[in-house]
Amino acid sequence: MCAAAGVHDVGRQTMHGEPRAASAPQEHGTHPGGDPGAHSGHAGHGAPAGHGHADHAAVFRDRFVVALVLAVPVVGFSAMTGMLLGYAPPAWSAWIPPVLGTVILFWPGWPFLSGAVAEIRARRPGMMLLIGMAVGVAWVASLLSSLGVGGLDFWWELALLVVIMLLGHWLEMRALGQASGALDALAALLPDTAERVGADGTVGTVAPADLTVGDVVLVRSGARVPADGTVVDGAAEVDESMITGESRPVPRGTGDRVVAGTVATDSALRVRVDAVGEDTALSGIRRLVENAQGSRSRAQALADRAAALLFWFAAGAGVLTFGAWTLLGDTAQAVTRTVTVLVIACPHALGLAIPLVIAISTARAARSGVLVTDRLALERTRTVDTVLFDKTGTLTTGSPRVVGTAGAADTLALAAAVEADSEHPLARAVVAAADGRAVPAAHGFRSHTGRGVSATVDGRPVAVGGPALLRERGLDVPAGLTGDVHRWGDDGATVLYVVAGADPGEVVGALAVADAVRPESRAAVDALHARGVRVVMITGDARPVAEAVARDLGVDEVVAEVLPEGKDEAVARLRGRGAVVAMVGDGVNDAPALARADVGIAIGAGTDVAVASAGVVLASSDPRGVLSVIALSRAGYRKMLQNLWWAAGYNLVSVPLAAGVLAPVGFVLPPAVGALLMSLSTVVVALNAQLLRRVELRPDRLVS
Secondary structure, three states, X not given: OOHHHHHHOOOOOOOXXXXXXXXXXXXXXOOOOOOOOOOXXXXXXXXXXOOOHHHHHHHXXXXXXXXXXXXXXXXXXXXXXXXXXXXXXXXXXXXXXXXXXXXXXXXXXXXXXXXXXXXXXXXXXXXXXXXXXXXXXXXXXXXXXXOOOOOOOOHHHHHHHHHHHHHHHHHHHHHOOOOOOHHHHHHOOOOOOEEEEOOOOOEXXXXXXXXXXXXXXXXXXXXXXXXXXXXXXXXXXXXXXHHHOOOOOEEEOOOOEEOOOOEEOOOOEEEEEEEOHHHOHHHHHHHHHHHHHHOOOOOOOHHHHHHHHHHHHHHHHHHHHHHHHHHOOOHXXXXXXXXXXXXXXOOHHHHHHHHHHHHHHHHHHHHOOXXXXXXXXXXXXXXXXXXXXXXXXXXXXXXXXXXXXXXXXXXXXXXXXXXXXXXXXXXXXXXXXXXXXXXOOEEEEEEEOOOEEEEEEOOEEEEEEOHHHHHHHXXXXXXXXXXXXXXXXXXOOEEEEEEEOOOOOEEEEEEEEEEEEOHHHHHHHXXXXXXXXXXXXXXXXXXXXXXXXXXXXXXXXXXXXXXXXXXXXXXXXXXXXXXXXXXXXXXXXXXXXXXXXXXXXXXXXXXXXXXXXXXXXXXXXXXXXXXXXXXXXXXXXXXHHHHHHHHHHHHHHHHHHHHOOOHHHOOOOOHHHHHHHHHHHHHHHHHHXXXXXXXXXXXXXXXX
């Protein structure tokens, strides 16, 4: 018999999706520590250490709201605002901007100061130091002005700078919100209780954590195995897809091993516990996920790199400005020009360039059924050159379907009549295929574990089952069916035989049942090829099944018959060849691979583990959604670069003007005008980011 026929002895197979795991949460450049500002990297500044991104977002949201409320009177009563808008603030309001501006800086704006100190200590200047320098210099200059020393009133600019930077960080942290329940979801595969069999044969309910090696547990039909062990009594088909990825349940009887989290589908088992706790296979997958998460290199945001360069640019410009004006003998102008340079060196646009794109990208994606839980994963997707698809539940539907019939004209009707009272997935597939046909009534339904089912139809016995049914009855496949049976076997389909008549009866027909390929999968593979992306399929299924699907879809490479660690190794192998890999899956056993890949993409209809761990989640089961992710990533990256160039370009022009390079020809950029231009640059960045809403993300249009 062919390889496919060998697995037919199982009698029944679940063929629901192989579990896939999820991409582990990505690192975002934050460092643990008690200081709210003791983080390096743009995303994590000011958020209490040890909290998730949702907590960080709440912290920045609260600080933003406080700063915004306090900034309104600061701006309204600022002398510079009055000068720009042509009104004079009342005399009694003179100390409102200094008092509230100081509160804004040292309360909601504190993360920027502490973050600046942290970057100085780490000798890694970036966004925090650039912001801290601007607000610090603005505060000192404005305070001296309020005390009657100098005339540089930057209270309104200080307030708006803190407000806008907090808004940017809030938007970014909210977009970064990463579901971190992957490992908890793995633990949730274990049952809440276990039925332990005592020495006297009595059964008592205990927690799985209370089990010890040597205990015997009762696993009822439909229940999960609470710990790894060996079957000591009973026989059942066990759904191991969450561990092995095999889409078909496998027969397990006395002496066979079973693992925690798997399901006895059709009968009860008694299992002697061999491993508990950290020694179980499920815990092994958990460790693989943790290791893959921890192996990720730290990625630095584009805005941080730009901020580091701009810091040195601003610092150098400030030193040159002060030195040049001092040499010219104008100390007052030297101070004024230097302070102006340092204050406007941190443009609002830079603080919002990345967060605005992230916020709009994630919102735009969500409306298109793409949920972004890790913005770094979204950014990396633009460079992906290899997409690794899991098979069952991703490229295929994960549920069986009748794909062929042979023999007597009433073969399908007879099979549906017998299978009508069965809840097995293959039975449901047969009944569904006969929908709309005249199906006779059946009586005396019986299930024969590992062999098939039988009933009486129109007064004659009829049985439906796999090769084991034929072996039990001593029957051979009729010559008229062998061609179809061999072809179905080569394609990886499950073959069910219909036997009519008293035992042993005669084979009157056969059915082929297979996991159906999603119609969208072909379009997805073709579209990826058109974009120069290589497509690889990986599965725990048997190789004949995998190769049949691969031929149908035209994928470039097939990796079959692999366990979770094998999928993880396959990703590592591809990356070792220099490929930038996106892993697409929907089940627990994909967890290590999704975590190891450059980008983990979970099918939303998959398991909680996959959805919780992936950097990107497709809300639907349409594999063409990968094209939407790639399109969004490339468009978002273009906008980020455009915004950063605008923000940096503003500095390259405004800083020299503020320093007074055109003073010899009679032009010096007034501080108020420089501050106003800085605010206007934010408007340009915001409008440019809004253009992302026009990006086409509909999968059906991306494949055309």
